[in-house]
Amino acid sequence: xxxxxxxxxxxxxxxxxxxxxxxxxxxxxxxxxxxxxxxxxxxxxxxxxxxxxxxxxxxxxxxxxxxxxxxxxxxxxxxxxxxxxxxxxxxxxxxxxxxxxxxxxxxxxxxxxxxxxxxxxxxxxxxxxxxxxxxxxxxxxxxxxxxxxxxxxxxxxxxxxxxxxxxxxxxxxxxxxxxxxxxxxxxxxxxxxxxxxxxxxxxxxxxxxxxxxxxxxxxxxxxxxxxxxxxxxxxxxxxxxxxxxxxxxxxxxxxxxxxxxxxxxxxxxxxxxxxxxxxxxxxxxxxxxxxxxxxxxxxxxxxxxxxx
Amino acid sequence: xxxxxxxxxxxxxxxxxxxxxxxxxxxxxxxxxxxxxxxxxxxxxxxxxxxxxxxxxxxxxxxxxxxxxxxxxxxxxxxxxxxxxxxxxxxxxxxxxxxxxxxxxxxxxxxxxxxxxxxxxxxxxxxxxxxxxxxxxxxxxxxxxx
Numbered sequence: 001x002x003x004x005x006x007x008x009x010x011x012x013x014x015x016x017x018x019x020x021x022x023x024x025x026x027x028x029x030x031x032x033x034x035x036x037x038x039x040x041x042x043x044x045x046x047x048x049x050x051x052x053x054x055x056x057x058x059x060x061x062x063x064x065x066x067x068x069x070x071x072x073x074x075x076x077x078x079x080x081x082x083x084x085x086x087x088x089x090x091x092x093x094x095x096x097x098x099x100x101x102x103x104x105x106x107x108x109x110x111x112x113x114x115x116x117x118x119x120x121x122x123x124x125x126x127x128x129x130x131x132x133x134x135x136x137x138x139x140x141x142x143x144x145x146x147x148x149x150x151x152x153x154x155x156x157x158x159x160x161x162x163x164x165x166x167x168x169x170x171x172x173x174x175x176x177x178x179x180x181x182x183x184x185x186x187x188x189x190x191x192x193x194x195x196x197x198x199x200x201x202x203x204x205x206x207x208x209x210x211x212x213x214x215x216x217x218x219x220x221x222x223x224x225x226x227x228x229x230x231x232x233x234x235x236x237x238x239x240x241x242x243x244x245x246x247x248x249x250x251x252x253x254x255x256x257x258x259x260x261x262x263x264x265x266x267x268x269x270x271x272x273x274x275x276x277x278x279x280x281x282x283x284x285x286x287x288x289x290x291x292x293x294x295x296x297x298x299x300x301x302x303x304x305x306x307x308x
Numbered sequence: 309x310x311x312x313x314x315x316x317x318x319x320x321x322x323x324x325x326x327x328x329x330x331x332x333x334x335x336x337x338x339x340x341x342x343x344x345x346x347x348x349x350x351x352x353x354x355x356x357x358x359x360x361x362x363x364x365x366x367x368x369x370x371x372x373x374x375x376x377x378x379x380x381x382x383x384x385x386x387x388x389x390x391x392x393x394x395x396x397x398x399x400x401x402x403x404x405x406x407x408x409x410x411x412x413x414x415x416x417x418x419x420x421x422x423x424x425x426x427x428x429x430x431x432x433x434x435x436x437x438x439x440x441x442x443x444x445x446x447x448x449x450x451x452x453x454x
Contacts (some may be wrong), residue, residue, distance in 0.1 A: 014402075015402075059389045060337075060340075060341060060387070060389040060390050060393070064337065064338065064341045064390075065330060065333075065334055065337045065338065065341075065387070065390070066338075068330070083344065085343075085344055085393055085396050086396075153325065153387060153389060154325055154326070154327060154330045154387070155316075155324050155325060155326040155327070156326070156327075192425075193425075194322070194426075195388055195402070195406060196322070196323065196325075196382055196387075196388035196409065197321050197322045197323050197379060197382055197409055198320070198321030198322075198379060198409060198410050198411060199319070199320055199321030199322050199410075199426065199431055200321075200406045200409050200410050200426075201406060201410060201417060201420055201421055201425050201426040202425060202426045202427075202428060202431060203421075203424060203425025203426065203427075203428075204428045205424070207428070227316075228315050228316055228319075231316055231319055231322070231324065232316075232319050232428075232432050232433070233428060233432070236319070236322050236323075236324060237388075264424050264425060265421045265422070265424075265425055267402070267403070267421075268402070268403070268406055268421060268425075270425070
């Protein structure tokens with residue numbers, strides 16, 4: 001069976017992509033950022049995932065205001081980099097994994113997550129920057145990618161709790177896929193930042209640190225954070241941190257934090273990065289992954305229905 | 309009709325792009341989206357007011373665009389990821405736009421970011437009622453720093 005072995009959290013600041021594309025990585029300002037990902041690239045090279053699921057958001061590239069899907073799963077065979085106004089980023093076209101993606105779509109929709117299936121989509125810096133940070137700048141990406149685009153541009157984004165539960169449903173879907181595949185899931189965006197209005201430039205390192213601590217130790221606590229707190233404390237655009245909870249929900253309750261990096265700023269944003277591994281077990285786990293509240297509720301509903 | 313009140317209206321210096329603003333600002337954002345094409349950028353630059361007529365903006369929205377009043381655009385339903393495309397069309401970096409929205413010089417804004425960014429202290433709440441998310445020190449400050 002396929003299984004999710006680890007989760008990666010990473011900011012996706014567009015200026016990081018621009019620094020890469022314009023050969024600025026050795027400048028002290030950018031070196032400070034990129035040096036924090038050296039160990040992560042090694043970790044990724046050693047981990048060799050077969051597939052990466054990347055949770056990210058589009059920034060007026062693939063989706064304008066004509067269509068604003070809350071959760072959109074990329075089921076295409078490939079995803080070209082989007083032209084964000086300066087020509088597409090010079091990164092390889094991303095290969096998808098249409099079979100696993102379709103399997104995930106089918107499974108999570110039946111688990112009551114009504115996501116949108118996307119069979120043609122360009123992907124912007126929200127996805128390609130974390131790819132570069134973890135895989136470097138290869139001629140071809142070493143593994144296929146399943147993009148999961150989340151609306152965090154128009155308020156309200158999905159709640160943190162909804163994101164966390166979607167992560168659990170994705171895990172269940174992956175674990176019911178027959179082929180042996182090692183899957184790594186990315187949560188991207190954040191950390192604290194505001195780039196709009198008179199309060200632009202807001203950074204809250206205390207909040208960010210606490211978020212990273214709880215991501216490892218007590219993610220359920222994070223699922224109770226209301227949107228107003230994200231916006232007030234971590235900036236209007238900092239609300240995109242809810243996407244990290246999809247990644248976290250797809251992992252074991254107890255994980256090992258194998259790496260963390262944090263620096264301020266990259267452009268207007270606090271850069272956060274974390275790698276969480278599921279604990280290796282001698283025998284496959286017997287705990288059913290789908291034993292979520294939703295699944296329980298559905299079973300309860302079924303019991304009631306069968307009585308009638 | 310006036311906007312319905314929301315808890316996030318209390319956050320200082322912030323225009324939350326909610327579903328209502330998304331509806332209201334559809335024209336502004338579609339105009340900005342059109343600037344992804346070079347031919348449209350040229351047409352806009354050749355005659356801004358004429359080009360804007362295609363997008364059914366209100367007079368207030370048209371004025372905000374022509375004056376490059378970025379905060380007003382946000383207030384009237386523009387979204388920053390879209391309005392940034394207008395800034396790029398004018399040849400400005402994002403940091404320039406951020407500085408303009410905050411009322412600071414670009415140099416001062418850049419220095420603030422390098423020094424760790426704008427502090428959340430004193431910037432949480434207009435009314436002073438806003439509490440920090442965690443149960444630690446309660447911010448009673450209502451100072452609105454711009």
